Amino acid sequence: MDKACISSDRLSDAYEVGVNIFLDFEQSNDPNSYLIRCPCIHCINLWHHSIQTVRYYLFAYGFDESYKVCSFHGERQPKLDSRCPNKSIPPEFDYTRDMLYVAFRDVEKDSDSLKSLLEECEKPLYVGSKYNALSGLLKFQHIKGQFGWSEASFEVLLGALKYVLPLNNRIPNSLYDAKKLLKGVGLQYEKIHACENDCVLFWKEHKNASQCPTCGTSHWKKNTKNVPSKVLWYFPPIPRFKRMFSSPEMAQNLTWHAQGRANNGMLSHPRDSPSWKLVDRTWKEFGEEKRNLRLALSADGINPHKSLSSKHSCWPVILITYNLPSYLCMTRKFMMLTLLISSPKQPGNNIDVYLAPLIADLKLLWETGVKTYDVYKKEYFNLRAILLWTINDFPAYGNLLGCVTKGYYACPICSENTCSQ
Numbered sequence: 001m002d003k004a005c006i007s008s009d010r011l012s013d014a015y016e017v018g019v020n021i022f023l024d025f026e027q028s029n030d031p032n033s034y035l036i037r038c039p040c041i042h043c044i045n046l047w048h049h050s051i052q053t054v055r056y057y058l059f060a061y062g063f064d065e066s067y068k069v070c071s072f073h074g075e076r077q078p079k080l081d082s083r084c085p086n087k088s089i090p091p092e093f094d095y096t097r098d099m100l101y102v103a104f105r106d107v108e109k110d111s112d113s114l115k116s117l118l119e120e121c122e123k124p125l126y127v128g129s130k131y132n133a134l135s136g137l138l139k140f141q142h143i144k145g146q147f148g149w150s151e152a153s154f155e156v157l158l159g160a161l162k163y164v165l166p167l168n169n170r171i172p173n174s175l176y177d178a179k180k181l182l183k184g185v186g187l188q189y190e191k192i193h194a195c196e197n198d199c200v201l202f203w204k205e206h207k208n209a210s211q212c213p214t215c216g217t218s219h220w221k222k223n224t225k226n227v228p229s230k231v232l233w234y235f236p237p238i239p240r241f242k243r244m245f246s247s248p249e250m251a252q253n254l255t256w257h258a259q260g261r262a263n264n265g266m267l268s269h270p271r272d273s274p275s276w277k278l279v280d281r282t283w284k285e286f287g288e289e290k291r292n293l294r295l296a297l298s299a300d301g302i303n304p305h306k307s308l309s310s311k312h313s314c315w316p317v318i319l320i321t322y323n324l325p326s327y328l329c330m331t332r333k334f335m336m337l338t339l340l341i342s343s344p345k346q347p348g349n350n351i352d353v354y355l356a357p358l359i360a361d362l363k364l365l366w367e368t369g370v371k372t373y374d375v376y377k378k379e380y381f382n383l384r385a386i387l388l389w390t391i392n393d394f395p396a397y398g399n400l401l402g403c404v405t406k407g408y409y410a411c412p413i414c415s416e417n418t419c420s421q
Contacts, residue, residue, distance in 0.1 A: 019058050023051055026073045037072045039064050044118065045072050066121075071248075071375070120181065126169035133170035137178055138185075151175055187243065189235045192357065193219060196229035198350035203357065233340035234357045237319055238365065240336060241293065241383060242372045244321075251291075251376035254323045258290040270294070270322040270329075275388050286384060291374065293365075293385035296320040298335075300396050301346045315341035315351070317358065322388070351399050362387055 026036055035048040040057040043049070044064050049057065069075055117134060125136040144154050155175040162171045172178040193202040199214035200206055210219050221227045245251045257271040270276055276294060280287030298320065301313040317339035322329055341347055341354045364370070365385035372383040390400055398405030403412045411418040 015059075019055060022058075022070070022073070023055060025070070025075075027051070029073065039067050039070070039072070117185065120170075123170055125171070126166045128166075134181070134185075136170070137172065137181060141178070141182065187235070187239055189233060190357075192232045192234055193228035194230040194232050194354065195219075198230075198347050198353055201232065201353060201356060202228070230343055232354050232357075233342065235336075235338050235340075236361060237336055237338050237358070238361055238370055241365075241385070242370070245291070245372050245374050245376075245383070248376045251374050253325060253328065254293070254321070255290045256325045257294075257323050269326050270388075276322075279386060279388070286386065289381070289384070291323075291381060291383065293383070294322045295362075295385055295387050296322060296389040296391055297387055298391040299351070299400060300392050312344050313346040314343070315339075315347060315354075317341070317355070320391070347399070349399055349402060352402075 022039075035050060036054060037043070037045045038047055038049050038054045038057050039045055040054070040061040041064050042057060042061045045067065120134040121132045123133045125131045125133055129136070131139065140154075140157070143149075149157075158172055158175065158178065162169065162173065165171060172181060194200075195202070195212040195215065196217050197212070197215050199212050199217075202209055202219055206213060211217060212219070217229070219228065221229050244254065257269060266272070279294070286292055296319070298318045299315060301315050303312060304314045316337055319336045319338050320329060321334055321336070324334060328334055338358050339354060341351070347354055362385065365383070366387075369382040369384040371380055373380050390397070392400060394405050398412070401412060404410065405412060408420055409415055409418055410420075
C-alpha cells in the first residue's frame, strides 16, 4: 500500500510539473494572450479559456493523448527538407486529426461537423488496423483518383471490402455513405449554366433569366423546364489556396522560391525570369511578401471519350503555382483544375465568357487579397496573387489572346510584318 501511494504521488507530481511546463511554454510564446485553446480531452483545442480554467480542465479531464505536437500553442511541426524530393512522410504516421483541426480553424461555429469527423478518427477501420475510419476512406479515395476508377467500380470495391475485412469494420456500405462522411473535408464546386450559343453565363445578374439576353435562346433544353442547355463546372481557387497554407510543409514550400533555392546566377526556376523580376520591381509591396502567389494558366481541349472519331470537346482550365520548388511546380498534385467547360464543341473565341468567374477571383486576389492563416508561421496575412503566364498550344493561344494565329497575320508578335513566305 505504501509503495502504491508513493507511486501515485510521484505520478501526480510529474503530471503537475508537465502541466506547468506546458502553460509556461504557451505564455512564453504569446505573453499577451488572455484566452488560450484548451488541449484537454473534453475541449480538444476547440474552445478558448483562461489559463486558470485550462489548468483546472487539464487536471479534471487530462490531456488529449493524440495532441503530441503542440501546434496550436507555439510548437513548430518537424521540418522536412523541401530540397529532397524523395523524402516522404512515414506511412504509419496519421495526420488526419491535424488536418481536421487546421481545416476547421476559422469555422468553430460549425464544430458539430468537426466533432463528428473527430469521432470517426477515434474508431479504427477494424480491430487491430493502424488506419481509423476516416483516414482509411481517404486512402481509398486517393487510389480511386490516382487510377481513374469509375464510381460504379469503387462502390463494388466498398461492398467487397465490407465482407473481406474482419467483422464490425467501419467501411461505408455505399458510395453515398462514403461521400456523406467525406463531405466535411471536401472543397466545394459550383455549377453555372451557360447559353447554348456561348453568349453569356446565367450567373450574377442573369442567374434567374429564362432566356439569353443576347441571342434570346432558352436557358433550358428543348421540352424541359429545369435541364440547362450547357453547364460550366467551376472550382473556386481561393479556398484551395487557403487550404495550401494550412499544411506546415506546403506553407513552407510556398516560400521556397525566396528562401530554399540556390542563387547561383543560373536560370533554374521561374523566379529567375525577367517577368518575375519585373513584377517585383514594379509592385514592390507585392514582391516583398514572399507568400504572394505567382500563377500560370493552362487551357486546351481534350476528347474525354478516348475515341478519335468523336468530336466532343471538353476544355479544362488549370492553374499552376510557381512559388513551389521546381520539382513540385508541374506535379499532378499542384496542377489546380478551376474550370471544366463541357460542351459538344469547343468554345473558340467565346472562351472569355466561361473565364468570367475565374477572372473575378483573380482580380480579387490581385486588387484586394484575402485573409489567410499561415500555419507554418502561425499568423494571418493578406494573400494576393498575380497571373504571369499562360500555357497552351497555338490555336488555344489565339482563342485566349483574341488574335489571328493563321493566314497572313499568323504571328501574334510580328502581326502585319509577318513574313508569309
